[in-house]
Amino acid sequence: MARIVGGIACSHVPAIGAALDKGNAGNPYWKPYFDGVEPARDWLAKLKPDVAILIYNDHANALSLEMIPTFLLGTAAHFPIADEGFGQRPVPPVNGHPKLAWHLVENLILDEFDMTIANEMPVDHGLTVPLSVTCGQPKEWPFKVIPLCVNVIQYPPPTGVRCFKLGQAIRRAVEDYPEDLRVVVYGTGGMSHQLQGERAGFVNQEFDRAFLDGMVNDPARLTKISHTQYMRESGSEGIEMVMWLAMRGALGEDVREAYRYYHVPTSNTAAGLLCLDVIA
Amino acid sequence: MSAPRDYENIPGTYVYDAERGRVGYHLNMFCMSLNKPENRAAFKANEAAYLDRFPLTPEQKDAVLKRDWLGMLRVGGNIYYTIKIAFCDGLTFQDVAGMMCSMPKDEYAKMMLAGGRVPTAENLHKSGGEK
Numbered sequence: 458m459a460r461i462v463g464g465i466a467c468s469h470v471p472a473i474g475a476a477l478d479k480g481n482a483g484n485p486y487w488k489p490y491f492d493g494v495e496p497a498r499d500w501l502a503k504l505k506p507d508v509a510i511l512i513y514n515d516h517a518n519a520l521s522l523e524m525i526p527t528f529l530l531g532t533a534a535h536f537p538i539a540d541e542g543f544g545q546r547p548v549p550p551v552n553g554h555p556k557l558a559w560h561l562v563e564n565l566i567l568d569e570f571d572m573t574i575a576n577e578m579p580v581d582h583g584l585t586v587p588l589s590v591t592c593g594q595p596k597e598w599p600f601k602v603i604p605l606c607v608n609v610i611q612y613p614p615p616t617g618v619r620c621f622k623l624g625q626a627i628r629r630a631v632e633d634y635p636e637d638l639r640v641v642v643y644g645t646g647g648m649s650h651q652l653q654g655e656r657a658g659f660v661n662q663e664f665d666r667a668f669l670d671g672m673v674n675d676p677a678r679l680t681k682i683s684h685t686q687y688m689r690e691s692g693s694e695g696i697e698m699v700m701w702l703a704m705r706g707a708l709g710e711d712v713r714e715a716y717r718y719y720h721v722p723t724s725n726t727a728a729g730l731l732c733l734d735v736i737a
Numbered sequence: 738m739s740a741p742r743d744y745e746n747i748p749g750t751y752v753y754d755a756e757r758g759r760v761g762y763h764l765n766m767f768c769m770s771l772n773k774p775e776n777r778a779a780f781k782a783n784e785a786a787y788l789d790r791f792p793l794t795p796e797q798k799d800a801v802l803k804r805d806w807l808g809m810l811r812v813g814g815n816i817y818y819t820i821k822i823a824f825c826d827g828l829t830f831q832d833v834a835g836m837m838c839s840m841p842k843d844e845y846a847k848m849m850l851a852g853g854r855v856p857t858a859e860n861l862h863k864s865g866g867e868k
Contacts, residue, residue: 472830517817521769522762542772542824610817612754613740649853653816654807655749656860657834658845660853685744689861693750722849725834 459557459634461642463504463715464708465497466672466701466731467587469513469645471541472724474586477594478547490728493718494590500715500732501591506641508554508601510561510627510707512700513583513645514609516541519575525611526573528623530565531580531604532558539579548585548594554601557634561603564630570623580604587645590730600641609646609697617687618680620699624706631707644704646697648719649690650726659692660727665719668698672731673714676705694726701731711736746863749838751810760794761813767791767801768818777825806837 473490476482482491518539520526536551565572584604592599608614615623624642631640648668651659668691671679679702687696705712716732744752751757767788770776780787788798800808801822809819823833835845848854 517765517769517815517821518772522758522765522815522818540772542777542821610753610815611758612752651750651854652820652830652834653810653837654751655838656747656854657749657838658849658854659856659860660849661856662852663856685741685747688744688750688752689747690856693747693752721852724829724831725849725853727853 459631459636459638459640461628461631461707461735462506462639463501463641463735464704464712464733465501465587465591465641465643466647466704466729466733467590467643467645468647468723468726468728468730469583469586470723470726470728471582471586473728474546474582474589477589490720490723493720494730496716497591497718497730497732498593501641502599504641505639506600507638508557508603509641509643510603510605511584511587511643511645512605512607512703513587513643514697514700515606516581516583516610518581519578520606522611525608526606527608527615528570529573529575529606530558530562531575531578531606532562533576533578536578536580536602536604538585539581541581546582546585548589549597551580551584551588551598551602551604554603557638558603560634561627561630564633565623565626568626568629570626575604578604583645587643605703607700607703609699613684614696614699616684617682617699617702620703621676621680621706624703624708627703627707628709642704642707644701646700647691647695648698648727648729649692649695651692652694652725654693656692658725660721661691661695662721662727664691664695665727665729668701669717669719669729669731672701672705673712673733676702679705705733708733708735748860748863753815757813757815759813761815763792764797764801764809764813765815765818767793768814768821771821771825780825806833810837
């Protein structure tokens with residue numbers, strides 16, 4: 458039987474990827490951040506996952522406003538790296554797990570989550586930056602990745618409680634998969650940030666720290682945060698944190714905090730990283 | 738029942754909702770076209786002529802040509818799309834963020850290094866103190 462062995466919440470700020478790609482990770486601006494994420498890499502390597510279900514949002518690369526699926530799952534065997542308008546990130550291509558992905562699609566739809574199915578799709582920094590943060594710069598990614606995109610660009614995104622329930626459905630589907638697989642789930646994006654308008658640069662450390670606490674001990678409280686509350690208190694783009702709740706829903710009730718790191722700023726954004734062990 | 742728009746009293750924030758999606762679609766799809774190198778080259782060669790390929794309003798065209806980043810948001814631009822014009826110009830997200838809040842680049846960078854724009858009564862709610 459497949460089982461979920463851990464969860465990772467991780468910001469996906471493109472500048473983090475650019476810092477690694479350009480060899481700037483050791484400079485004074487970036488060194489504190491990359492030192493801070495190092496323990497997460499050790500933790501993840503010891504977990505030895507076979508597959509990651511990576512919940513993220515596309516940023517006008519694989520998807521555009523032409524069609525806007527609320528939840529989309531990638532069933533391909535390979536996902537090329539997107540050209541986001543300045544060339545591809547120099548990272549390995551991402552290998553999927555079509556068998557588990559199709560199992561998820563079938564189970565989630567029959568469990569009343571109407572997933573859009575992507576048989577071909579490039580993946581952008583929303584997916585590759587969390588891999589870089591938690592795996593460094595390997596020649597090949599150490600596990601297969603199933604991309605799960607959530608619309609957080611065209612308002613309204615799915616609610617926090619809906620995302621949390623999707624996570625619970627993912628857990629049921631994974632546990633129903635006959636093959637022995639160790640699965641980790643990533644929830645990406647956040648933390649507080651605003652990239653637009655006269656309020657650009659907004660960061661709310663108090664909100665973020667309370668959110669990190671809630672992810673460990675009281676996710677039910679976090680599911681009650683309204684969209685307006687996210688946008689007002691964590692910045693218009695802080696609403697991405699609904700994707701963290703999808704991850705948290707997949708871990709079951711009790712988790713153990715393995716590692717946490719919080720850093721301001723990474724470019725315009727407060728970056729958070731949280732590693733959670735599943736208590737079997 | 739119509740969806741609540743209680744986010745409209747967040748200062749300095751342009752939520753890309755149904756209203757903006759309706760008026761901004763073509764503007765944003767022009768931006769999306771800049772993901773292709775051949776389109777970036779065509780845009781750079783003659784911006785106004787390239788913009789004519791898209792059914793934009795005169796206000797939208799004007800905002801693009803003037804690189805009025807805030808103005809683009811007001812006529813339906815979405816920041817994840819309009820930023821592609823900035824990438825085409827060789828600007829970064831932080832450059833554009835500074836311009837949108839009328840801060841010199843180094844001042845904006847300094848604010849971020851010091852912890853970002855912290856919440857205040859004024860930046861959480863539009864004036865009048867309405868909750």
